[in-house]
Amino acid sequence: xxxxxxxxxxxxxxxxxxxxxxxxxxxxxxxxxxxxxxxxxxxxxxxxxxxxxxxxxxxxxxxxxxxxxxxxxxxxxxxxxxxxxxxxxxxxxxxxxxxxxxxxxxxxxxxxxxxxxxxxxxxxxxxxxxxxxxxxxxxxxxxxxxxxxxxxxxxxxxxxxxxxxxxxxxxxxxxxxxxxxxxxxxxxxxxxxxxxxxxxxxxxxxxxxxxxxxxxxxxxxxxxxxxxxxxxxxxxxxxxxxxxxxxxxxxxxxxxxxxxxxxxxxxxxxxxxxxxxxx
Amino acid sequence: xxxxxxxxxxxxxxxxxxxxxxxxxxxxxxxxxxxxxxxxxxxxxxxxxxxxxxxxxxxxxxxxxxxxxxxxxxxxxxxxxxxxxxxxxxxxxxxxxxxxxxxxxxxxxxxxxxxxxxxxxxxxxxxxxxxxxxxxxxxxxxxxxxxxxxxxxxxxxxxxxxxxxxxxxxxxxxxxxxxxxxxxxxxxxxxxxxxxxxxxxxxxxxxxxxxxxxxxxxxxxxxxxxxxxxxxxxxxxxxxxxxxxxxxxxxx
Ligand SMILES: Nc1ncnc2c1ncn2[C@@H]1O[C@H](COP(=O)(O)OP(=O)(O)OP(=O)(O)O)[C@@H](O)[C@H]1O
Ligand SMILES: [Mg+2]
Numbered sequence: 001x002x003x004x005x006x007x008x009x010x011x012x013x014x015x016x017x018x019x020x021x022x023x024x025x026x027x028x029x030x031x032x033x034x035x036x037x038x039x040x041x042x043x044x045x046x047x048x049x050x051x052x053x054x055x056x057x058x059x060x061x062x063x064x065x066x067x068x069x070x071x072x073x074x075x076x077x078x079x080x081x082x083x084x085x086x087x088x089x090x091x092x093x094x095x096x097x098x099x100x101x102x103x104x105x106x107x108x109x110x111x112x113x114x115x116x117x118x119x120x121x122x123x124x125x126x127x128x129x130x131x132x133x134x135x136x137x138x139x140x141x142x143x144x145x146x147x148x149x150x151x152x153x154x155x156x157x158x159x160x161x162x163x164x165x166x167x168x169x170x171x172x173x174x175x176x177x178x179x180x181x182x183x184x185x186x187x188x189x190x191x192x193x194x195x196x197x198x199x200x201x202x203x204x205x206x207x208x209x210x211x212x213x214x215x216x217x218x219x220x221x222x223x224x225x226x227x228x229x230x231x232x233x234x235x236x237x238x239x240x241x242x243x244x245x246x247x248x249x250x251x252x253x254x255x256x257x258x259x260x261x262x263x264x265x266x267x268x269x270x271x272x273x274x275x276x277x278x279x
Numbered sequence: 280x281x282x283x284x285x286x287x288x289x290x291x292x293x294x295x296x297x298x299x300x301x302x303x304x305x306x307x308x309x310x311x312x313x314x315x316x317x318x319x320x321x322x323x324x325x326x327x328x329x330x331x332x333x334x335x336x337x338x339x340x341x342x343x344x345x346x347x348x349x350x351x352x353x354x355x356x357x358x359x360x361x362x363x364x365x366x367x368x369x370x371x372x373x374x375x376x377x378x379x380x381x382x383x384x385x386x387x388x389x390x391x392x393x394x395x396x397x398x399x400x401x402x403x404x405x406x407x408x409x410x411x412x413x414x415x416x417x418x419x420x421x422x423x424x425x426x427x428x429x430x431x432x433x434x435x436x437x438x439x440x441x442x443x444x445x446x447x448x449x450x451x452x453x454x455x456x457x458x459x460x461x462x463x464x465x466x467x468x469x470x471x472x473x474x475x476x477x478x479x480x481x482x483x484x485x486x487x488x489x490x491x492x493x494x495x496x497x498x499x500x501x502x503x504x505x506x507x508x509x510x511x512x513x514x515x516x517x518x519x520x521x522x523x524x525x526x527x528x529x530x531x
Contacts, residue, residue, distance in 0.1 A: 173388035174364025
């Protein structure tokens with residue numbers, strides 16, 4: 001009898017601890033979210049999405065150039081990072097079993113762990129210095145370097161989950177191995193891979209450090225890839241540390257937009273992941 | 280009887296494991312040959328050697344010769360992809376492509392290669408589904424996922440997919456082991472029809488099935504071919520003691 005009461009008590013205690021843990025995770029998240037919502041919402045206006053920053057002293061203005069710049073650089077880095085990451089993963093799962101594959105895997109893991117500011121410095125040395133100037137291209141490369149290992153490893157995980165019997169079925173129909181890898185294995189894993197890609201994009205959308213010495217930022221519209229380009233996180237950073245009340249407000253609005261974008265991408269990734277597991 | 284596929288001193292090694300040991304065996308054209316034997320005796324390994332599936336396994340080594348119409352399919356100049364187009368395979372577990380519709384599964388052999396005209400594809404899909412007796416069951420939902428079909432329907436779909444590319448030989452590795460008796464019967468009837476056009480080699484654990492569907496039977500034990508011949512003879516008057524014991528269930 002006593003042991004049952006003891007066990008009940010232990011059960012309650014364990015449940016309470018887990019509840020406490022959940023609260024400890026959720027409370028800071030909610031605090032951050034509501035604070036950004038409160039501060040950002042009041043400064044958010046149509047101007048924010050359509051105007052570029054006003055010169056110091058004038059009020060108003062927006063971060064339209066940063067939004068566009070972020071969109072351009074994220075797209076460009078996806079164009080660089082996705083093919084490399086995804087095809088690399090196909091190579092690892094379908095063709096690579098040897099030393100080279102293990103080296104690639106290890107390098108990807110190391111690259112994923114490198115602080116993003118160092119990735120920015122690498123892009124600076126490789127592109128900004130030889131090209132004699134900050135550029136959107138260098139920014140996109142820095143973001144791609146962050147994206148590649150994430151995409152590579154998540155795609156590899158997803159490909160591993162595709163049953164090998166599908167590969168055999170395709171080969172037995174007289175389909176070459178490379179077509180089988182791309183059109184059967186990769187295609188079957190599409191939903192899971194999209195999930196990973198969305199998460200990778202969410203990750204680079206908020207990166208600031210690697211853009212500091214690559215894209216640099218820009219107060220004006222900039223459409224040339226070889227010139228400095230504005231980016232949302234960069235603008236938030238520089239506006240938040242500026243000594244003007246107006247700029248602080250814009251920074252909060254920018255933070256709100258960024259958080260909403262990340263939130264949407266994460267939810268999208270979750271929905272995708274769920275439907276991938278169902279099918 | 281002329282042989283469509285001939286094995287000459289055919290061995291398969293996985294590293295140091297000698298899984299199939301010097302098998303000599305003929306498979307007659309337009310007939311069904313059953314391969315029987317206890318689990319692990321090398322039936323699947325032998326079957327998969329015939330369409331070069333072991334090419335994917337780095338540790339696997341096939342030696343001796345496998346002839347298709349008296350051409351060695353392991354000759355250096357021969358493309359395994361071309362061989363697999365002539366020698367199709369149906370697997371133990373139904374494995375339709377999950378990302379494709381029923382229609383696309385049937386036409387997969389073309390779609391995954393160079394594609395095919397729409398009108399031709401329609402014809403192929405209809406005729407192949409009719410031949411596996413699946414057409415009436417699925418004709419109104421050809422564009423739905425193949426995963427919504429029952430196991431037996433999925434296996435018939437896989438057979439339709441295999442015959443759609445018009446192979447000459449069809450390998451079947453326990454094609455009914457995941458199916459109920461009714462679905463099994465349907466597949467067996469289908470095999471009987473298919474042999475008019477194809478050479479069929481089927482691995483099975485089911486003695487009644489081997490007796491029902493096959494013209495010839497080969498019994499394997501521990502990687503070796505113990506005995507082969509006309510099914511009626513193997514099942515009534517086997518020459519080897521081991522064969523008799525296995526068939527009558529007095530084995531081991
Ligand atoms: N890919 C592989 N790598 C290493 N060894 C293998 C591989 N496939 C089969 N073998 C070995 O080859 C031998 C024969 O296996 P095989 O699958 O051909 O048996 P089987 O007769 O088909 O058995 P079952 O009736 O259970 O399907 C076994 O010893 C097995 O361990
Ligand atoms: Mg087997």
